[in-house]
Amino acid sequence: MTGRHTAPVLEVQGVGKHHRGRRTLREVSFTVAPGTTVAVVGESGSGKSTLARIVAGLDRPDTGRVLLRGKPLPRRGRALREARRDIGFVFQDPYASLDPRFTVEQTVAEPLHAHGLWRDGGRERVRELLNAVGMGSAPAHAYPGEFSGGQRQRLCLARALAARPRLVICDEPTSALDVCVQAQILNLLMDLQESLGISYLFITHDLHVVRRISDEAVVLTAGRVTQHGPTRRVIAAPQDPATRTLPDTAWAGARFPPPASGAP
Structure with missing residues (x-):
């Protein structure tokens, strides 16, 4: 977490969405500043x-808009593909989100090929990414x-970072892992x-994760957004009763930085 405050990387402005006749998002608005983490927290089915998916350009809002680095996220076509170079995505299930037919190198290189970046030192970029996520010893031709x-x-994270995005969306990236690995x-x-x-942009239902990794919640x-603000304030004084029922796990011996001054 950092304290940088410049023009937002992401702006979500009044986003609404209907699905099968039911309103799943209602006038959702918030921003993400460069170098910071915003956690979106809520119960299952809350719309997280x-x-x-809307922020990643995988789905369209019915109302409102998403701005990436000050520009509206395109709705389709080449413009959307180019904009998505600035967005990485780490999914919840590392078993389902990797193609078992792809090698380690092919997995991490997928965004480089998609954005025409492979010829500009793609193989060296893959090795750099594997080292960065602690997988430097993984054979390039091994399979998931x-x-x-x-x-x-870790391979999913390396893939998400391949095209040097400004924003990485993490959708419950630790919930399918055991507690020791979650901390790592x-x-x-x-x-x-x-x-x-x-x-x-960190999607989670775990208040411990929110407390430790995010600047804002x-x-x-x-x-519907029922509370939004600095994480320590949201956790210390939840305004929605549903927030108090969310899990708050802890990991013995995990290497976490101490909470900010005044945090619970």
Whole structure:
């Protein structure tokens, strides 16, 4: 987490969405500053993953708009593909989100090929990324099935960073992992943010994760923002009863930085 305050990397302005006749998002608004983490937290079905898909350009809002680096996110075509170079995505399940037919190199290189970057030192970029996520010893021609869940999630993170995005969306990236590996992945995310200056939109239902990794928290309840502000304030004084029922896990011996001064 950092304290940088310049023009937002991401602006979500009054986003609304209907799905199968039901309103899943209602006038959702917030911003993400460069080098910071905003956590979107809420119960299952609150609209968190729908919001993540809209920000990533994988789905369209019915109302409102998403701005990436001050420009509206295009709705389709080549312009959308070019804009998505600035967005990385780490999915919840590292077992389902990796193609078992792709080697390690092919997995991490996928965005480089998609954005026409492979010829500009693609193989060296893949090795650099694997080193950055602690997978430098992984054979380039190995397959995902040869690795553990935590190692697969590191490969997912390397893939998300391949095109040097300004924003990485993390949709419950630790929930499918055991508690020790969860702590390792969160520590890695924070280390990468410190070294690369990237921003995270972090989707989660775990208040411990929110407390430790985010600068700001956005609480979603039934698709509506019910609280938004500095994380320590949101956690210390939740305004929505649903927030108090969310899990708050802890990891013995995990290497986390201490909370900011005055935080609980």
